Amino acid sequence: MVTNVLNYGRSGVADWVVQRFSALVLAAYTVVMVVWLAVNGSDLTFAQWQGFIGQTWMRIFTLLTILALVGHAWIGLWTVATDYLKKGAVRVAFLGCVAISLFVYVVWGISILWGF
Amino acid sequence: MAMSRERPVNLDLTTFSFPITAIASILHRVSGVILFFGSFILLALLGLSLENEAGFADALTLLDHPFVAFIIWGILAALAYHFTAGVKHLFMDMGYGETLESGPMFAKVSMALSVVLIVLAGVWVW
Numbered sequence: 511m512v513t514n515v516l517n518y519g520r521s522g523v524a525d526w527v528v529q530r531f532s533a534l535v536l537a538a539y540t541v542v543m544v545v546w547l548a549v550n551g552s553d554l555t556f557a558q559w560q561g562f563i564g565q566t567w568m569r570i571f572t573l574l575t576i577l578a579l580v581g582h583a584w585i586g587l588w589t590v591a592t593d594y595l596k597k598g599a600v601r602v603a604f605l606g607c608v609a610i611s612l613f614v615y616v617v618w619g620i621s622i623l624w625g626f
Numbered sequence: 627m628a629m630s631r632e633r634p635v636n637l638d639l640t641t642f643s644f645p646i647t648a649i650a651s652i653l654h655r656v657s658g659v660i661l662f663f664g665s666f667i668l669l670a671l672l673g674l675s676l677e678n679e680a681g682f683a684d685a686l687t688l689l690d691h692p693f694v695a696f697i698i699w700g701i702l703a704a705l706a707y708h709f710t711a712g713v714k715h716l717f718m719d720m721g722y723g724e725t726l727e728s729g730p731m732f733a734k735v736s737m738a739l740s741v742v743l744i745v746l747a748g749v750w751v752w
Contacts, residue, residue, distance in 0.1 A: 533712050556682035586658045622673040
């Protein structure tokens with residue numbers, strides 16, 4: 511049983527489920543974005559672009575995707591960090607930077623999505 | 627368990643012969659790390675493009691720059707690989723592609739698909 515402060519109280523099963531559900535959200539958003547841009551991207555205007563992202567469902571979908579990214583990237587990078595960063599201080603520093611970055615992604619994302 | 631401390635250890639990764647499934651796995655990790663950083667760039671572009679008419683024009687000008695286009699292509703390449711390897715992972719969760727024959731086959735198919743997507747992304751960006 512691993513009793514590391516960074517995974518204390520966290521369950522591997524919960525991680526497994528979060529990783530898969532967040533993956534489905536991220537995959538769905540990727541497909542929607544790629545298809546929309548492939549159809550409309552060639553001579554896209556500002557009004558068209560803002561109109562697309564500005565729809566309520568697209569704002570919510572984009573925010574959901576950013577939140578999915580937070581969970582997905584945290585689990586992924588936690589796994590990578592615990593495998594390759596053997597020095598405790600280095601790992602904590604790295605994961606701290608990851609956590610701060612992901613928090614910034616959320617705040618920044620909200621300000622972008624509801625700031626236009 | 628008693629083990630001899632004199633056992634030879636080879637830590638020279640360049641002399642290893644990795645099975646294709648191992649290569650598929652490490653690329654999945656590498657592409658994931660790239661996407662974590664790439665998300666920052668994509669978010670910055672999204673913000674700029676939605677700011678106003680001028681910001682949108684600036685974003686398009688940026689994308690026309692060969693270096694920026696190359697970076698975006700790199701992010702899309704990581705996304706294409708991570709996406710196909712992720713879908714492969716979901717199939718393996720459901721019990722497919724777990725045998726000695728089908729595992730490497732799945733790895734090859736997902737790699738081939740991602741190469742096609744990466745080339746398409748390159749055509750798209752340029």
